[in-house]
Amino acid sequence: MERKTLDALKNEKDAVILAHYYVDDDVQAAADHVGDSFTLAKLATTIDAKRIVMAGVSFMGETVKILNPDKQVYLPDPKADCPMAHMVTIQQIKEMREKYEDLAVVCYVNSTAEIKANSDYCCTSSNAAKIVGAIESKNIFFIPDGNLGRNIEKFFPEKHFINNQGCCPVHDGITPDLIKQLKKRYPDAAILAHPECRPEVLDLVDYKGSTKGMIEAVKDLNKDLNIIITEEGLRYELDKTYPDKTFIFPEMICEGMKRVTIDKIIDVLESGKNEVHVDPALAERAKLPLDRMLDICS
Numbered sequence: 001m002e003r004k005t006l007d008a009l010k011n012e013k014d015a016v017i018l019a020h021y022y023v024d025d026d027v028q029a030a031a032d033h034v035g036d037s038f039t040l041a042k043l044a045t046t047i048d049a050k051r052i053v054m055a056g057v058s059f060m061g062e063t064v065k066i067l068n069p070d071k072q073v074y075l076p077d078p079k080a081d082c083p084m085a086h087m088v089t090i091q092q093i094k095e096m097r098e099k100y101e102d103l104a105v106v107c108y109v110n111s112t113a114e115i116k117a118n119s120d121y122c123c124t125s126s127n128a129a130k131i132v133g134a135i136e137s138k139n140i141f142f143i144p145d146g147n148l149g150r151n152i153e154k155f156f157p158e159k160h161f162i163n164n165q166g167c168c169p170v171h172d173g174i175t176p177d178l179i180k181q182l183k184k185r186y187p188d189a190a191i192l193a194h195p196e197c198r199p200e201v202l203d204l205v206d207y208k209g210s211t212k213g214m215i216e217a218v219k220d221l222n223k224d225l226n227i228i229i230t231e232e233g234l235r236y237e238l239d240k241t242y243p244d245k246t247f248i249f250p251e252m253i254c255e256g257m258k259r260v261t262i263d264k265i266i267d268v269l270e271s272g273k274n275e276v277h278v279d280p281a282l283a284e285r286a287k288l289p290l291d292r293m294l295d296i297c298s
């Protein structure tokens with residue numbers, strides 16, 4: 001279908017499209033706003049339209065709905081999921097709360113509404129250290145991403161981190177050996193990596209940070225050649241922002257993000273299907289850790 005159709009539909013339905021940097025180029029091009037997880041969560045609280053289509057994976061749709069209970073929020077494909085969002089259980093949280101009296105449960109935004117509702121603080125890859133720095137409790141149960149927890153733990157020697165075992169299958173697959181090979185092959189390149197990678201990988205790179213952080217860091221690192229250790233969808237924004245630079249990505253593909261297509265967006269706008277529903281009582285509890293994150297980072 002033509003882009004004109006999508007624009008007309010957006011107007012007719014009073015809809016705004018939000019997209020994560022990992023979705024396909026044509027979806028990013030069609031979106032009203034493209035961003036990292038934190039930018040999208042923050043932006044979602046300021047949107048004036050009646051309907052929001054979240055072009056991303058399901059926890060992102062849930063997050064937008066939790067922050068906007070009165071809006072109609074849609075996912076182009078409800079099967080677009082982040083496996084890491086399910087890598088911790090409520091039982092684990094309960095057991096940890098029983099074990100440590102002074103415990104803060106810090107929940108990466110890549111998590112289900114149920115897990116958020118049982119957590120104390122949310123964070124994203126761009127603000128995890130800032131959030132932990134604002135918490136008084138000594139014991140931090142960092143869920144579900146063990147790599148992100150380990151990557152920020154070193155900034156807080158006074159705290160006791162209990163890092164969950166979950167990980168992003170896309171980022172966790174990157175090994176220190178691969179980084180060493182890339183360094184050998186491209187000695188003049190800057191290497192930038194997402195903090196969902198293992199700590200041994202981040203130890204070898206020039207910059208570690210969220211997708212948005214990486215886009216900004218390319219400017220400061222000032223290299224013609226940049227190796228980007230994250231999902232390949234980020235190439236679209238990098239090429240747009242730095243047309244004279246070269247970007248190399250190892251093959252990193254998030255299957256969930258790749259399920260989002262323009263046709264599916266048109267379909268949900270036309271049919272009204274795939275609306276995101278979160279039980280209002282659960283959403284109210286899940287909103288608290290998200291609001292705390294937004295407050296700390298305001």
Ligand code: 13P
Pocket residue numbers: 035036037038110124125126168194196209210211212
């Ligand atoms: P960002 O916080 O950089 O948007 O990352 C989200 C994500 O899912 C990375 O895999």
Ligand code: SF4
Pocket residue numbers: 057081082083084085110168169170171196231254255256257
């Ligand atoms: Fe989840 Fe990894 Fe995909 Fe991000 S890249 S949405 S963490 S599976």
